[in-house]
Amino acid sequence: MWARSVTDLDIPRWLSSVVVIDRRPGVGSDEPDGTTVDGLIFLVERQRDLITAVATGTRITPALNEEYRVRRGKVRAALGRLRIGDPYPWPDLDSWWGYCAAPRFTTYRQRRAYVSEVTSPVLDELGRRRSSVTDWHLEGATESWTTVEARLASLKDRFDTALELDDWQDVGRRAREVLIAATNVVFDEGMIGEGEATPQEANAKARFDAVVEALAEGSSHDTLRQLMKAAWELAQKVTHSDGITRVDAFAATQSTIVIVRTLQEIERAIT
Numbered sequence: 001m002w003a004r005s006v007t008d009l010d011i012p013r014w015l016s017s018v019v020v021i022d023r024r025p026g027v028g029s030d031e032p033d034g035t036t037v038d039g040l041i042f043l044v045e046r047q048r049d050l051i052t053a054v055a056t057g058t059r060i061t062p063a064l065n066e067e068y069r070v071r072r073g074k075v076r077a078a079l080g081r082l083r084i085g086d087p088y089p090w091p092d093l094d095s096w097w098g099y100c101a102a103p104r105f106t107t108y109r110q111r112r113a114y115v116s117e118v119t120s121p122v123l124d125e126l127g128r129r130r131s132s133v134t135d136w137h138l139e140g141a142t143e144s145w146t147t148v149e150a151r152l153a154s155l156k157d158r159f160d161t162a163l164e165l166d167d168w169q170d171v172g173r174r175a176r177e178v179l180i181a182a183t184n185v186v187f188d189e190g191m192i193g194e195g196e197a198t199p200q201e202a203n204a205k206a207r208f209d210a211v212v213e214a215l216a217e218g219s220s221h222d223t224l225r226q227l228m229k230a231a232w233e234l235a236q237k238v239t240h241s242d243g244i245t246r247v248d249a250f251a252a253t254q255s256t257i258v259i260v261r262t263l264q265e266i267e268r269a270i271t
Contacts, residue, residue, distance in 0.1 A: 031043060031046065031071065031074075033074055033078075034074040034075060034077065034078030035078065035163045035164075036161075037126055037129055037130040037161055038130065039078075040075070040078045040079070040082075040126060041126050041127070041130070043071055043074055043075050043078070044075060044087075044119065044122055044123060044126070045123070046071060047068070047071050047072065047075055047088055048115060048119045050064070050067065050068055050071075050093075051068075051088060051090075051093070051096050051100075051115060052111070052112060052115050054093050054096060054097060055096070055097070055100045055105075055108070055111035055112070055115065056108040056111060056112065057108070060093045060094060060097065064093060065092050065093050065094070068092060068093050068096075069091070069092055072088065072091075075088070081160075081163065082126075082129070082160050082161065083160070084122060084125055084126075085122075087118040087119050087121075087122050088118070129157050129160065129161060143181045143182075143184040143185050144185060145185060145264065147181060148178065148181045148182050148185060148260060151174070151177060151178045151181055152178055152256075152257065152260060154174065155171065155174045155175060155178055155253060155256065156253065158170060158171055158174055159171050159249055159250065159253045162246065162249055165242065165244070167249075168238060168244050168245070168246060168248065168249035169238065169239055169240070169244070171238060171249040171252060171253060172234075172235050172236070172237070172238025172239035172240075172244070172248075172249065172252050173235075173239045175235040175238065175239075175252040175253060175255075175256040176204075176232070176235040176236060176239055178256050178260060179204075179208060179231065179232055179235060179256060179259060179260075180204040180208070182259070182260045182263050183204065183207050183208045183211050183263075184201065184207070185263075186211055186215065186263055186266075186267055187210065187211055191210045191211060191214035191215075192210060205232070208232055209229070211263070212225050212228045212229060213225070215263070215266045215267075215270070216228065216266070224262070227255075227258075227259075228259055228262065231252075231255040231256060231258065231259045234248070234251060234252050234255055235252050235255075235256060238251075238252040
């Protein structure tokens with residue numbers, strides 16, 4: 001394409017604009033689409049490496065520009081779904097070069113430092129989300145509000161990365177597990193009527209209903225009981241239905257948060 005004059009002071013001038021990276025048309029088709037966190041991390045790192053190369057002497061070619069634009073579409077879409085800002089706002093490599101060239105940055109070192117500065121927070125956040133999945137079957141563990149909060153945090157992260165039916169159903173499953181965990185924190189055998197059998201821990205729905213009836217009793221709390229039971233039913237539906245969408249998963253997540261906070265507030269009020 002075109003050769004650049006280089007004012008960088010930390011490399012020999014004879015190396016400027018020597019390196020050429022070219023790709024065949026269609027490159028990037030074998031890259032992940034960014035629908036998983038691991039795939040998105042791969043794309044961000046590839047894009048980082050490409051703009052770093054351009055900023056430090058690699059000549060821009062039509063094929064490289066196309067590679068950047070195709071990957072940029074994947075990265076922006078995936079980061080947008082996760083509500084993470086795009087670190088690379090330039091529509092093409094020419095725009096990037098216009099931004100990073102002198103007089104803004106006069107050395108390769110400055111340009112590398114800038115790329116690292118805008119990229120590292122994004123990769124750190126993606127790494128945090130990738131590692132946030134918890135074990136949802138804590139054998140022998142005693143539930144507490146601390147473990148419930150950990151489950152809630154992981155539920156929110158799972159929703160943020162949910163992109164298709166299986167993901168949304170997993171959100172429903174996790175929402176139900178959060179409700180079960182919260183139920184086991186507040187459940188007490190004294191909530192069971194005289195002569196009635198105490199539900200086993202495995203009978204989560206019966207325990208949940210007992211908690212709702214005991215902690216939100218009376219006609220003045222009819223609507224609250226309906227809300228709490230509806231949250232359980234929604235989590236169940238999202239877990240098992242093939243007709244749900246991201247909206248249903250969102251509603252299950254939000255209603256679960258509401259029920260957990262309501263149970264905590266009721267517990268504080270009666271203790």
